Amino acid sequence: MTATVEDTRPLWGIAQYEDGTRRVPWPVSHAEIERAMGGAVSTLAGLGVTAGERVLWCTLLSEAAHFWPLLIGSMLGGAQFSLADATAPDALRVGMFVRQLEYRAVIGVNEAVLDGFDELERSYRDVFGAVSIVGARPGAYERLTAVGLTPYWFVLCGPAVAMATLPGGPARVDPNEWALTELDGRIHVTSTQPRETAFDNTPTAIRGSLVDETSFYPETGAHS
C-alpha cells in the first residue's frame, strides 16, 4: 500500500497562461514546479546543452511558472543561465549578454524582442548569428527564418511549454505531464498528472497541426 503525503505548502504562485481569448490566472503548486524541473533537465539535455554552457532566457513575470522550472533545470544540468525581459526595451540587454559572453542557447525570443532590435537597428543575424540554439516563439520564428537563421520552435502552449529539439522540428511538450489534441486548428491541452488546476482539453492561443499526442507544428503566420 502506498501512503500519500499531502503537500501542506502554500501555492508556488499564481501565474498566467493564454487560452486564445485572454490571459487566464493560473494557480500552481510547488509539486508541479518540481516535477517540471525534472522535465526541463531532459529537454535541455535533448537540445545538447551541457554543463558549463550558458542559456539566456527571455521571459515575462506572468510566465514564471512556465520558465522557472527551465531556469532551475539549466542550473541542475550544470549550465549557467541569464535572464532578460521579453520586451522591446530589453533587446538592449539581450544584445549585451550575447556580445559579452558566449551563449549556447537564447530561448523565448518573441516579436517584442525583435521589434526592439529593429529599433536599435541591429540585424537579427548580427545578434544571433553566433548562437547555436535560438528558441523562438511564434511570430519571431518566422521573422528569424526569413533572414536565413534556423531557429527552434519554442511555444507557450497554454500552461504547457513546448520546444523543438531540432531546428525546424516540431515543438514537444513533456509527455509525462501533458497530452495534446487539435480542434479546428487550435491546440488543446490535457494534464495527465495531479495539478492545482486540472486541464481537460483546454484551448490554448496556439494554432497548429499535431504530429502526435505530444508534439505539433505551430501554424506560421497565425498565432493567436
Next chain:
Amino acid sequence: MTYFDEVAETRSRADLDAMQLERLGLMLPHAYEHSPIVRATWEEAGVHPRDIRSLADFTERAPFIDKETLRHWREDRRDPYAGLLCVPVDDVTTILSSSGTTGEPTLQPQDWGASGGPVRAGLSRDLWMMGMRPGDRVMVVIFTFRGPAFGMVQQFGAVPVLCDYDAGDMIRFCELSLEFRPTGLYSLSSMIVHAIAEACEQGGFDPTDVFSSYRAMVQAGEPLGARARGIVDGWGVPLFEHTGVGDVGTAFECPEHDGLHFWEDDTLVENLDPEGTEPVGDRERGELVATALVNRTTPLIRYRSGDIVRLTRVPCPCGRTHSKLWPVGRKGDGVEIQGRKILPIDVWPAIESVDECSRGLFQIVREAPQMDRLRLRVGYGPGCADRLGAVRDDVMAAVADLLDAVPEVELVPDADLLKLGPPHKIPRVAPR
C-alpha cells in the same frame, strides 16, 4: 509580534559592530585572495587584510573602489566581471545584470548553489516589517531581469501573484487584485502608479475596491513625485519606500515611515563626504559607501556608490537598531546654473504640476557641469500634440516660479523618455 527575527533586528550597536568585524575578518582575506581588482587596489594602497584589526582600521585604511574603476577594469582587461569574481567560473550558476539606468547593464554573476538560492534572508524581515505575513498573497509587479523577486515572497511563506511590469496592461493588475485579494504589493514606480490610475478610469474599477485588501505597498526605483504620491495616498494603503544600497544590499522603510532600514549584518555602510574620505554627520548628505559582508561571489569592498543619502545610526522608534538612510540623489546628477546647484529633485514638482507632463518624466540636459541656463527635456502625455507651444510655456513658467530661473525646454513624448531607461526609472541627467 513586531519582528520577524527580534534578536537579529534589535541587536545592540556593540553587537552589530562585533558582528561586522567578525564578518569582515572572513570577507577581506577571501576578497583579497580571489578578486583581482580588490587585490590590485589594496596592493596599490599598501594595505593587507591582516592590517585590519578593527572597524576603525577598516574605515581609515581600506582603499575605495568606484564605478569608474570597475568600468576600466572591465574594458581594459576584457573581464566581463570587472575583476570581482571570487569563485571559479564553473561555480557560477546565474549571470544576471544591473538595471542599466546610466549606461549599458553590467553583469552580476551569482552562485546560487553556495548561497542556497537567489533570495537574501533579510528580505523576510522586510516583508514582515511592512505588515505582510506568511500565508498572505502578495502581488509582484516587476521585471524579470534582476532575478526572481517572487522568490522572496515564497521564502517568506506567502504566495506571489505574478503580474507583468507593463504600464499598458494594468487592467490585469486590477482584475488580479479583485480576484485574489493580495495584502502586499511589490512594487510601484511613478509610471506604474499613473498606469494603474488610468486603468481604473478606463476599466471602470473603483480604486477603493481594487486596493481594499492591501495592507502595504512597496515603491522601488526613484522616489515618487508629489503627484504620483497624491494618487497613492488616495488608495488608502501605506506605501513603503525601497532602494538598493550601493549594489550590495537593500533598504526598506519601516512603519515609522522615517528612513529606510538596511541590515547591517549583511552590508557595512559608511556615509562619506562626496568629495573626500571623511564621514559626514548624522543625517547629513553624503556619499553611500558599501561593503559586502555576506556575498562571497562578487564582494564589493568599500564601494563608492555615487548615491547621495542621509544616514542615521540612532535606533529607530520602531525598535530596530539597524541604521536608516534617506535617498537624496546621484552624485553628479546636478548641474550648476550661474553658481547655483540644481538637482532633478528640485525641478520635479514644477514639471509634474503641468497636467500634460504629470508623469514627471524629464531630464536635465547637461552640456557641462556649469551652465548659464537650465536646459530640460520634458515628456508629455498623449493628446496634447496640437498645443505643445502652450505646454512648453506652462513648463517654463512653472519651473521659473519654483526656481526663479527660466529654463530652455525641449518637449518629447513620454514614450521616448521611457525607452531610455529600465522600466522603473529613467536617467535624470543626460548629455545633449
